[in-house]
Amino acid sequence: MADHDRLAILGAGVMGETVLSGLLRAGWDVGRIVATDRRPAREAELKDRYGVRMLTNLDAVAEADTVLMVVKPQDMRDLLTEIGPSVRPDTLIVSLAAGVETILIEDLLPAGVPVVRVMPNTPAQVDEGMATISAGRHAGDDHVQRVSAILAATGRVLVVPEKYQDAVTAISGTGPAYLFFVVEAMIEAGVHLGLPRDTATELVVQTMLGSAKLLRETGEHPTVLRERVTSPGGTTAAAIRELEQHRVRAAFMGAMEAARDRSRDLAAAARAAAVQDHQSGNDHGGTG
Ligand SMILES: NC(=O)C1=CN([C@@H]2O[C@H](COP(=O)(O)OP(=O)(O)OC[C@H]3O[C@@H](n4cnc5c(N)ncnc54)[C@H](O)[C@@H]3O)[C@@H](O)[C@H]2O)C=CC1
Numbered sequence: 001m002a003d004h005d006r007l008a009i010l011g012a013g014v015m016g017e018t019v020l021s022g023l024l025r026a027g028w029d030v031g032r033i034v035a036t037d038r039r040p041a042r043e044a045e046l047k048d049r050y051g052v053r054m055l056t057n058l059d060a061v062a063e064a065d066t067v068l069m070v071v072k073p074q075d076m077r078d079l080l081t082e083i084g085p086s087v088r089p090d091t092l093i094v095s096l097a098a099g100v101e102t103i104l105i106e107d108l109l110p111a112g113v114p115v116v117r118v119m120p121n122t123p124a125q126v127d128e129g130m131a132t133i134s135a136g137r138h139a140g141d142d143h144v145q146r147v148s149a150i151l152a153a154t155g156r157v158l159v160v161p162e163k164y165q166d167a168v169t170a171i172s173g174t175g176p177a178y179l180f181f182v183v184e185a186m187i188e189a190g191v192h193l194g195l196p197r198d199t200a201t202e203l204v205v206q207t208m209l210g211s212a213k214l215l216r217e218t219g220e221h222p223t224v225l226r227e228r229v230t231s232p233g234g235t236t237a238a239a240i241r242e243l244e245q246h247r248v249r250a251a252f253m254g255a256m257e258a259a260r261d262r263s264r265d266l267a268a269a270a271r272a273a274a275v276q277d278h279q280s281g282n283d284h285g286g287t288g
């Protein structure tokens, strides 16, 4: 992304702020970024915290070369309906919403507007994010590069075919929640075994961090690393037997299938709303 390019973040909730703060930590000039939020208290909060200019959606789009849409999937249609007619043909539109397909976004925008879909995650708040990027029909390599450069400020980036994005959402988009769930459960277990809560928390958090670092830095398969902890007839073997008896592996598969299916449901709901709009003649003017 060239240094003069300007970015608008529409919807400055958890993920919008995550991207904003990451870019500022990476050295972006706050003057190159504008943001919006429909909640006035949130606008004031972000203005105070980062000195970022908070505008209306239409003003933000008018100023920007790249527009990140970071509202809930259910709010995406209203947002696109509002900004669609004002989007210039060369404005790059980027959606970070779960489930919403680029083809639906393109339909609500003027013909030919480039659209890119991203699935980020919250570890971007500490520059350890994992984001995947997929190009829509009118987005070229230069657009994908531009979005990669933005997301690379907050962690790792992979370009994937859009058909993978529902699975990605279930694995890395939603993934931090599963790991926090495991951490919660392990801390409770420590307390159950008689450890003070702060001691249990320190043990579990450092063990999570250290295990992730071991995986990343050695590149070893997790099974190999687990086997190295598992002494014959020892404590780990006893614990793993319990996890297997409770079908924890199957539960993880079921959980991620459910997340993948929910992402597909969100896409289907957006498609159904589009069909209903067309049938009722309530077309929003998009020709893309
Ligand atoms: N939170 C997460 O871990 C992740 C979220 N996402 C995606 O990011 C998007 C946002 O999620 P969160 O930040 O968690 O939600 P959030 O609810 O924290 O933020 C959404 C923000 O958008 C604002 N908003 C809604 N409609 C608006 C409009 N028309 N104009 C301006 N502002 C508007 C809301 O006031 C709110 O502050 C979702 O589509 C979600 O699928 C993707 C990956 C991870």
Ligand SMILES: O=C(O)[C@@H]1CCC=N1
Residues within 6 Å of the ligand: 098, 169, 173, 174
């Ligand atoms: O729960 C959600 O729908 C969002 C998308 C991925 C993570 N959080």
